[in-house]
Amino acid sequence: MIVNGQQQSQIPLTDRSIQYGDGCFTTIAYQNASLELFDLHIQRLKDACERLSIPFTNWEQLSKSVFDSLPNNESCVVKIMITRGSGGRGYSPVGANHPNFIITHHSIPQHYKAWQTDGISVSVSPIKLARQPLLAGIKHLNRLEQVLIKQALATTEYDDVIVCDTENEIIETSVGNLFWFGNDKWFTANLSESGVAGVMRNRIVETMEKAGHKIIVTREPVEALFEAQAVFVCNSLMGVVPVKNLIDPETFKVIKFLIEPVYKVQSMLKNMLEI
Amino acid sequence: MAKLFKILLTLLFLLIATIGVLFYYFNEQIKQPLNLDSATFFRVDSGQSAKGILNRLKSVGILDENLGLKINIKISPELGNVKVGTYLLTPSMTGLDLLDLLVSGKEVQFSVSLVEGLRLRDWLATLESHPNLKVDSDFHEKVNRLSKDMTGGSLQGWLLPDTYHFVDQTNAYDLVLRAKNSMQNYLSNAWDNRAFDLPYESAYEGLIMASIIEKETGVAEERPRIAGVFVNRLNLNMRLQTDPTVIYGMGDKFDGNIRRKDLRTPTPYNTYVIKGLPPTPIAMPSKLAIDAAFHPIATQELYFVSKGDGSHQFSETLEQHNAAVRTYQLKK
Numbered sequence: 001m002i003v004n005g006q007q008q009s010q011i012p013l014t015d016r017s018i019q020y021g022d023g024c025f026t027t028i029a030y031q032n033a034s035l036e037l038f039d040l041h042i043q044r045l046k047d048a049c050e051r052l053s054i055p056f057t058n059w060e061q062l063s064k065s066v067f068d069s070l071p072n073n074e075s076c077v078v079k080i081m082i083t084r085g086s087g088g089r090g091y092s093p094v095g096a097n098h099p100n101f102i103i104t105h106h107s108i109p110q111h112y113k114a115w116q117t118d119g120i121s122v123s124v125s126p127i128k129l130a131r132q133p134l135l136a137g138i139k140h141l142n143r144l145e146q147v148l149i150k151q152a153l154a155t156t157e158y159d160d161v162i163v164c165d166t167e168n169e170i171i172e173t174s175v176g177n178l179f180w181f182g183n184d185k186w187f188t189a190n191l192s193e194s195g196v197a198g199v200m201r202n203r204i205v206e207t208m209e210k211a212g213h214k215i216i217v218t219r220e221p222v223e224a225l226f227e228a229q230a231v232f233v234c235n236s237l238m239g240v241v242p243v244k245n246l247i248d249p250e251t252f253k254v255i256k257f258l259i260e261p262v263y264k265v266q267s268m269l270k271n272m273l274e275i
Numbered sequence: 276m277a278k279l280f281k282i283l284l285t286l287l288f289l290l291i292a293t294i295g296v297l298f299y300y301f302n303e304q305i306k307q308p309l310n311l312d313s314a315t316f317f318r319v320d321s322g323q324s325a326k327g328i329l330n331r332l333k334s335v336g337i338l339d340e341n342l343g344l345k346i347n348i349k350i351s352p353e354l355g356n357v358k359v360g361t362y363l364l365t366p367s368m369t370g371l372d373l374l375d376l377l378v379s380g381k382e383v384q385f386s387v388s389l390v391e392g393l394r395l396r397d398w399l400a401t402l403e404s405h406p407n408l409k410v411d412s413d414f415h416e417k418v419n420r421l422s423k424d425m426t427g428g429s430l431q432g433w434l435l436p437d438t439y440h441f442v443d444q445t446n447a448y449d450l451v452l453r454a455k456n457s458m459q460n461y462l463s464n465a466w467d468n469r470a471f472d473l474p475y476e477s478a479y480e481g482l483i484m485a486s487i488i489e490k491e492t493g494v495a496e497e498r499p500r501i502a503g504v505f506v507n508r509l510n511l512n513m514r515l516q517t518d519p520t521v522i523y524g525m526g527d528k529f530d531g532n533i534r535r536k537d538l539r540t541p542t543p544y545n546t547y548v549i550k551g552l553p554p555t556p557i558a559m560p561s562k563l564a565i566d567a568a569f570h571p572i573a574t575q576e577l578y579f580v581s582k583g584d585g586s587h588q589f590s591e592t593l594e595q596h597n598a599a600v601r602t603y604q605l606k607k
Contacts (some may be wrong), residue, residue, distance in 0.1 A: 143544045157601070226534040248535050252580075253518075255532040 002103040004058075005065045006273055016096060017083035021142035023099075024048035024082055026199065028066075029108060029237050031075040035066070037236065040199045045082055048138045049099075054084050056099040065103055077106040077237060081141065112238040116266065119244030119259050120159035120233070122173065125149050126249070128166045129194040137197040149174045158247065160233060162225060163245045169219045177237035178200035179215070180228035182260050187216045187224075200234045207272040208265065230261040240266045304343035309373065310336055311366040318361045318443070319377055325355035328377065337364070344370050354378060354449040361407075361443030389454060391436035391561035392489045396480030397436060398559065402447040410447045417448050421455070426479045432486045432556025432578075433458050461562060469569040472510040485568035490519035494586050498564055502571035504579055504589065513577065515546035523557040 001009040016022035025125065026041045042063065049056045066078060080103055084249045135142075138205055153161050160173045172178055172195045179188045179201075191197045205215045223262035224230060231243035242262035246255045315337075319328060323381075329341040338344075348355040348573055358380035364373060385407040389398050399418065403410050410418075422430045434454035439461045441450060466478035475481045484505060491501050508515055524542030538545070542554040578596035579587040582603045590596035 026441065171503070223534075226532075226536070251533075251535045251538055253533045253538075255534060 002065050002069055004100055005061050012086050014086035015083050017141050021089045022084040023141040024081050024139055026139060027236055028078045030070060030078050037203055044199055049082060051138055053100050055097055056082050062101050069103055075108050077108055079104045108237060115241045116239055119242035121245040122160045122162055122243050123158045123247040124249050125152060125161035125163045127152055128164055129171050131165055131193040133193050136193050137191045139196045156161060164222050168222055170222055170225060171195040173233045176233040178233050180225055181230040182228045185216055185251050186213060187218050190217050190219045198235050200236045204234060207269055211268055226255055232262045240269060280451050301343035301346055302329050304340050305347060305371045306369045309364060309368050311364060314363055314365045316361055317364050319357055321359045328357060338370055344374055374432045384440045385443060386438050386440045388438045389436050392558050394558055395431045402450060407443045408447040409444045414448055416550055419453060427555040429555045432482050432559060434559055435461055436559050436561050463568045464563050474506060480552055481568045483552045483556045485560035485564040487517055487519060488567050489518060489560040489564040490558050495563055497587060498567035498569060499572045503568040503574040506571045507577055514550060517546050519536050520544045520546040520553050
């Protein structure tokens with residue numbers, strides 16, 4: 001565990017991340033001796049700091065610490081948090097001018113490899129995401145909605161759940177972003193009111209558009225997913241994971257999707273990353 | 276005088292010897308096995324004479340020689356009385372066996388399996404593509420005409436699943452009639468011997484029920500239990516809510532998935548929307564499904580869910596059912 005470049009596992013209780021969840025984070029996969037999409041992750045942290053007005057400037061030291069702390073010959077997850085630091089009075093961040101950064105390492109979940117080939121079974125979460133355009137898309141440290149979603153998911157047999165907003169429009173899943181395929185087109189959710197815009201999601205949109213596949217960023221009711229031919233979930237750690245079955249929580253009917261179109265996306269992405 | 280007698284005696288002896296040798300030769304010839312590596316179909320069409328057929332057999336090499344058989348026909352003319360048909364020739368047969376077979380008229384039997392749970396159109400396609408059935412140009416027209424005469428205005432459900440045997444070039448429509456007659460007989464017998472207090476107003480309603488049972492389970496022992504659940508639902512005026520009827524009502528729109536929209540879309544067959552039974556059967560029900568429909572087991576159960584291995588979990592209450600759905604249906 002590294003705080004502000006130093007090996008340590010303590011941070012003041014006055015830190016606003018503890019008090020208010022005032023900060024942002026990202027998680028990066030380190031495998032095959034490479035920090036995947038590192039620049040994009042740093043860019044997302046910069047964007048988040050800017051939108052939250054966190055005056056973090058120590059980017060060079062942050063990058064150096066990340067690379068210095070990488071384990072030898074081992075895959076891991078590198079999590080980077082930036083907090084607004086201590087200070088301010090009550091909610092007001094005025095005067096809190098010394099942000100902190102925290103780097104932690106975790107193991108990459110073992111089941112992701114199998115998920116990528118076999119696909120997963122998902123349902124739709126009964127927990128809805130609030131709409132808040134000022135926070136939408138940011139991976140901030142206030143993740144109570146995800147905690148509730150994961151809590152509900154833990155009582156079921158599903159691998160993951162589709163999460164909608166309060167208007168029942170498709171947003172994401174409990175851990176990643178969603179893409180769905182129908183009428184020869186790929187779609188992904190518009191995240192301007194809720195949800196987290198993942199690094200992998202943005203990378204996929206970019207890659208597929210370069211390859212000539214227009215991605216339609218849209219707001220759709222959850223029923224649109226039931227009509228889809230193929231669906232996948234993505235994030236930086238699991239990559240592109242096909243959804244094999246979607247269980248409608250209203251009818252309990254299992255809707256089966258094609259996996260082949262998702263394999264094509266996987267290989268498109270793989271080729272792009274290699275170039 | 277004695278000399279002449281001697282010559283005559285010698286000639287007679289030679290003649291007898293020659294006849295004997297020839298007799299032996301031809302008798303061996305007709306007992307020669309056919310030149311075949313494997314069993315082969317052989318067709319006799321109308322207007323073909325035995326002699327012509329023997330020539331054909333020789334020219335295609337199945338017989339080396341045919342003179343012996345021709346002589347046999349001359350001696351026993353009934354051997355020339357070959358019958359039109361398709362016969363199965365096997366390598367162990369002799370020329371004489373062959374001739375006997377063609378005279379016997381024992382044609383080779385072909386068969387077609389009309390499988391339970393499939394629909395009328397599947398069966399018609401099976402019949403039409405069978406190489407040994409004759410399909411007249413008005414086949415569909417005749418089937419349609421027959422359909423109109425059936426209760427329900429459709430042949431759906433009205434043909435009994437079975438393996439049907441027939442000789443080559445049988446008319447496909449005749450098989451349809453046979454399957455229809457078999458079903459009518461079986462159904463009327465089942466109706467006469469039905470259990471008491473069934474909620475069906477006619478044998479046809481039982482046939483409709485049987486078709487649903489057929490589609491709901493492949494496990495033989497479960498059929499009377501599923502019948503019990505559906506009979507309970509009919510008695511309580513509950514909707515049947517059975518997916519195969521939804522799928523049937525969707526026709527070609529069904530792509531393998533049943534969505535919530537499909538459950539809500541009214542069709543004459545959607546038993547999530549309509550009350551009671553659909554207007555016609557939804558498939559060809561087997562004898563076992565018909566038996567189940569007319570002899571449901573007594574049960575309080577109103578629900579069942581697939582366990583994923585073809586069998587089902589049955590429940591009396593919605594709470595139990597929902598728990599079973601969670602256990603089985605939602606499993607990965």
